Amino acid sequence: MPASSSPPILPVPCVRLAGDRIYSCAVCRTHTSFHDDVISKAFQGRHGRAYLFNDVALPNVVLGEKEDRLLMSGLHTVRDLRCVKCQTTLGWKYEIAWERSQKYKEGKFILEKALVVCEW
Numbered sequence: 001m002p003a004s005s006s007p008p009i010l011p012v013p014c015v016r017l018a019g020d021r022i023y024s025c026a027v028c029r030t031h032t033s034f035h036d037d038v039i040s041k042a043f044q045g046r047h048g049r050a051y052l053f054n055d056v057a058l059p060n061v062v063l064g065e066k067e068d069r070l071l072m073s074g075l076h077t078v079r080d081l082r083c084v085k086c087q088t089t090l091g092w093k094y095e096i097a098w099e100r101s102q103k104y105k106e107g108k109f110i111l112e113k114a115l116v117v118c119e120w
């Protein structure tokens with residue numbers, strides 16, 4: 001197998017979510033998640049209000065590297081979420097919550113209100 005030094009050109013595997021109420025990237029309108037997956041709208045992101053989601057449309061939203069981040073609610077291991085199309089960082093995923101009281105966030109996703117739009 002020949003080794004290639006140039007990065008592969010990735011196709012953009014966007015899926016269109018089917019549903020009445022959908023959140024999408026505010027920049028390019030790629031679908032990111034269902035309104036039904038919102039757990040809480042009372043979260044704080046880097047740009048103000050943020051939403052906690054049970055799930056996001058992972059072909060459309062890609063995960064970055066794991067990193068430890070000290071948030072207002074304590075230390076968390078998180079991965080940034082980027083829009084696959086325009087590469088905007090839309091929020092993050094909670095991998096590990098180190099405070100016992102924050103464990104319910106593990107495996108959940110934050111999307112910043114300022115970076116997504118709700119369509120219905």
Ligand SMILES: [Zn+2]
Pocket residue numbers: 025026027028029030083084085086087088
């Ligand atoms: Zn986008």
